[in-house]
Amino acid sequence: MRDVAVVGVGMNKWGELWEKDLRDLYVEAALLAIKDAGVDHVDSMYVGCMTSGLFNCQEHLGSLMADYLGVNPIPATRVESACASGGIAVRMGFMEVAGGFSDIVLVGGVEKMTDVSGDGATFALATACDQEWEAYNGITFPGLYAMMARAHMAKYGTKREHLAMVAVKNHENGFHNPNAQYRMKVTVEEVINSTKVAEPLNILDCSPITDGAAAIILTTVENAKKLGKPIIRIIGSGQATGTIALHSRADLAAIDATRFAADKAYKMAGKSPKDIQFAEVHDCFTIAELLIMEELGFVERGKSGPAVEAGETKVGGRIPINTSGGLKSKGHPVGATGVAQIIALVEQFRGEKGVCQVKGAKVGLTQNMGGSGGSSVVHILEAMS
Amino acid sequence: MSFESVTPARYARFIPQRYRLEAGYCRKCDRYFFPPRLVCSCGCEDMEIRKLPDEGKLLTYTIIHTPGSQFQDERPFAIGIVELAPGARITTQIADTPFDEIKIGMKLKVEFRKIQSVGEGGVLAYGYKVVAL
Numbered sequence: 001m002r003d004v005a006v007v008g009v010g011m012n013k014w015g016e017l018w019e020k021d022l023r024d025l026y027v028e029a030a031l032l033a034i035k036d037a038g039v040d041h042v043d044s045m046y047v048g049c050m051t052s053g054l055f056n057c058q059e060h061l062g063s064l065m066a067d068y069l070g071v072n073p074i075p076a077t078r079v080e081s082a083c084a085s086g087g088i089a090v091r092m093g094f095m096e097v098a099g100g101f102s103d104i105v106l107v108g109g110v111e112k113m114t115d116v117s118g119d120g121a122t123f124a125l126a127t128a129c130d131q132e133w134e135a136y137n138g139i140t141f142p143g144l145y146a147m148m149a150r151a152h153m154a155k156y157g158t159k160r161e162h163l164a165m166v167a168v169k170n171h172e173n174g175f176h177n178p179n180a181q182y183r184m185k186v187t188v189e190e191v192i193n194s195t196k197v198a199e200p201l202n203i204l205d206c207s208p209i210t211d212g213a214a215a216i217i218l219t220t221v222e223n224a225k226k227l228g229k230p231i232i233r234i235i236g237s238g239q240a241t242g243t244i245a246l247h248s249r250a251d252l253a254a255i256d257a258t259r260f261a262a263d264k265a266y267k268m269a270g271k272s273p274k275d276i277q278f279a280e281v282h283d284c285f286t287i288a289e290l291l292i293m294e295e296l297g298f299v300e301r302g303k304s305g306p307a308v309e310a311g312e313t314k315v316g317g318r319i320p321i322n323t324s325g326g327l328k329s330k331g332h333p334v335g336a337t338g339v340a341q342i343i344a345l346v347e348q349f350r351g352e353k354g355v356c357q358v359k360g361a362k363v364g365l366t367q368n369m370g371g372s373g374g375s376s377v378v379h380i381l382e383a384m385s
Numbered sequence: 386m387s388f389e390s391v392t393p394a395r396y397a398r399f400i401p402q403r404y405r406l407e408a409g410y411c412r413k414c415d416r417y418f419f420p421p422r423l424v425c426s427c428g429c430e431d432m433e434i435r436k437l438p439d440e441g442k443l444l445t446y447t448i449i450h451t452p453g454s455q456f457q458d459e460r461p462f463a464i465g466i467v468e469l470a471p472g473a474r475i476t477t478q479i480a481d482t483p484f485d486e487i488k489i490g491m492k493l494k495v496e497f498r499k500i501q502s503v504g505e506g507g508v509l510a511y512g513y514k515v516v517a518l
Contacts, residue, residue, distance in 0.1 A: 119454040126453050132399060133420065134476045136391070137500060137512065138449065138456045139464055146447035147466060154445070154489050196461075199448040247466045247474040252445050 004097045005224035006232045006381070007217050008037025009343040014212030014331035015181045022056050022112040023068045029213035029336075030069050030108050037217035038227050043102035045069075045076045048089030048109035049335035054124035056112050065108070080335075082128035083284060085109060086214070087338025087368030087377035091237050093218045094379075103223060108215035109340070111333035121209050125334070128371040130245040142206055142285060144246050144372040146198035149287035151252035153200075155302065158290065160200055162305030164191035166286040167204050167328055169314055174325020176356050181210050181331030191286075205286040210331030214340035221384075232349050236271065236380035238264025246372040255288075255373035258295040262367070265378040266297075271363065273297035276380070278319065278348060278358045279365040280341040283326040289313075292367055293321070296378075315356050323348065323356040338368035338377065349383035391503045391510045403512040406437040406495065408473050417473035439495040440518060441469040448484055455501045467493055467515055480514040492518040 010032025017025070026047065034042065047061045058064065062076035079089040086109030093107035113121055126135040129144060152158045168188055174180040186204055194204040224231050242257035243249055249256065266272060273296060281296070283289035290304035298319050299307045307313065313321040324330050324344035327337060347353055348361040358364075362383050369376040401407040402420045409421030409432040416425065419437060424430050446465030449456075456462070463479040465487070479487055480498060493515035500512040 117454075119452070119457060122451065123453040123455070132395075135453070136510075137464065137475075137477050137514075138452055138459070138462065139476050140449060140451065140453055142451070143447045143449050143464060147445040150447065150489070151445040196448075196450040198450065201447075245476065247444075247476045252466065 001098045002100060003221040004094050004218055004234050005221045005229070006234065006342060006346055007219050007224045007227055007229045008033040008039065009216050009346050010036055011179055011212070011214040011340055011343055013179045014210050014333060016114050017211040018114065020211065022052055022058060022110060023064055025112060025211060025213040026065050026108050026110040027068050029110070029215040030106055033106065033215035033217050037229070039104050039217060039219070042071060042074065042104050042106040042217070044074055044096055045071070045106040046089040046093050046108065047076065047078045048086035048107070048339060049078060049111060050080060050082050050085050051124050051127060052112065054127065056115055081375045082370030083282065083332070083334045084338060084368045084370035084375045084377050085335040087341065087366065087379070088239060088375070090216070090339060090342055090379060091239055091377055094234050094237055097218050097220060103219060105218045106215060107218060107339060108213060109336035109338060110213040111335045112211050113209045113333060114211050118209065128374070134245050134247070140198060142198040142201050145285035145287050146201045147246065148252060148291065148372070149200055152287060152290065155253050156305070158305040160192060161188055162290065162308055163200070163205055163286040164188040165308045166283060166289045167191045169308065170283060170322050170326040170328040173315065173323050173356050174329025176354060177325045177330060180325045180329050181208055182329050201285055201287070207284045207327035207332035210333040212331055212333035212336050214336045214343055216339060216342050230350060231384040232346055233382050233384060234379055235382045236265035236269030236378070238262060238268065239377045240264065241375050242373050244371065244374045253291070255291050255295050255369065255376065257373050257376035258292055258367060258369055258378070261376040261378040262296050265380050269380040271380055275363055276319065276365045277361055277363050278323060279321050279367065280324060280326070280344045281321055281367045282337070282369045283322055283328050284332060286328070289321065289326070296365065296367060315358065320358050323353060323358060338366070341366035341368060342379065342381070345381050349381070391501070396510055404497065406439065406469070406513065407434050408437045408470070410435040415471065417470045419469070419473040419475060437469045437473050441467040441493055441495070443467055443487070443489055443491045443493055444474065445489060446479060446487055455503070463487055469495070475513065478514045480516050482517045486517065494518045
């Protein structure tokens with residue numbers, strides 16, 4: 001297996017981008033990544049996207065994006081795993097370079113979500129849960145995470161305020177990110193008094209509906225050296241599945257797939273949770289960040305709420321989480337999220353994060369997941385000196 | 386949204402489960418699957434069909450204020466996860482129960498109810514909801 005490095009990253013400001021089409025979003029990010037890497041071609045490409053069929057009546061994204069990027073006839077592959085589409089696309093690109101099938105691979109993710117109404121988006125996103133046995137009866141994604149929040153509160157005594165503190169922290173970080181969709185600070189009181197979505201979750205506990213794309217260039221470490229780029233290696237990659245329906249899980253206050261994916265990534269990287277300096281995790285809802293902290297081994301089970309309250313996950317804390325603003329503030333264009341998490345790590349390694357900079361950032365982790373935890377993917381990256 | 390979440394063939398396929406709570410049962414594991422599956426997680430493919438009891442316990446719940454397009458007229462409504470037998474749980478609306486009386490651990494009874502109306506013609510789709518026992 002060959003060592004793989006991230007040599008280029010590209011993303012534009014995310015938000016409600018009515019003037020931009022699905023293909024424009026992807027191609028813009030891809031061009032930025034290609035320029036950043038300084039490569040003159042790519043051998044193969046991936047497109048992480050959850051549901052362009054429902055959002056834009058457009059499938060066959062491999063062909064569309066390769067055509068509009070002007071790179072026909074290279075192979076282009078669409079990857080779908082609900083909200084983990086981007087992270088799993090990264091893993092596919094990593095495997096293609098590591099396995100020796102291609103030397104330079106473009107991995108992009110994209111979602112164009114504002115072409116449909118809000119309840120249309122709720123319908124489209126609900127196809128990531130069990131359509132016949134969950135969505136048919138009226139559950140929504142905020143509803144599924146709300147039920148996990150209620151289970152976690154009942155089992156461990158997690159407080160409503162703990163959930164709100166995750167949103168406060170991530171908005172504090174996103175305020176400093178020029179590409180973030182919602183660059184505003186919020187308070188615990190504002191989160192708790194915001195519009196109800198699915199109790200106990202309010203609108204400020206939820207990641208937004210976003211148009212956006214993100215792209216990275218992967219190549220061998222050998223090539224990265226030739227390009228004169230700082231060497232940022234992917235040293236661990238793990239992927240796992242869990243039951244599609246939340247109700248089938250033995251523990252409703254846990255996300256097994258993330259634990260299994262993390263175990264594999266830690267083992268491959270030869271690292272343990274205490275070696276991780278900072279992380280970008282899938283805070284689609286505030287409760288998700290708490291559950292993930294426990295599954296990644298950053299805190300003991302049930303102790304995530306008090307850890308956030310103690311400031312352990314803030315910039316400057318023991319393990320800063322979502323220094324980019326996370327899905328909550330940066331936005332969550334579903335298929336792009338997992339790719340943008342890698343970009344957030346690269347920006348830290350390159351020392352570009354200003355007030356959100358993690359000092360001496362060398363080892364970071366990304367965690368991306370689909371549905372209520374039916375799929376999950378974890379990557380560990382290391383900056384080589 | 387121009388997509389219909391329930392079509393006639395899809396609806397008819399699941400009548401045994403939605404009308405009669407028919408589950409799969411693995412004798413080897415003493416475990417139920419709802420809906421029935423072709424294979425148990427133990428690898429056993431010889432699963433029998435058994436009807437689930439129509440009473441169970443609430444494991445967790447939420448009150449939905451912003452539902453998907455098909456449930457706009459019903460909001461807000463309560464929905465939760467109810468365990469009916471070992472391994473057999475359903476995600477189901479909690480009907481006719483004041484929100485402040487809903488508690489984790491409460492006993493609930495399954496009833497046959499209208500779930501949603503489908504398409505421009507408003508064809509009714511049925512299934513199960515639970516009420517306080």
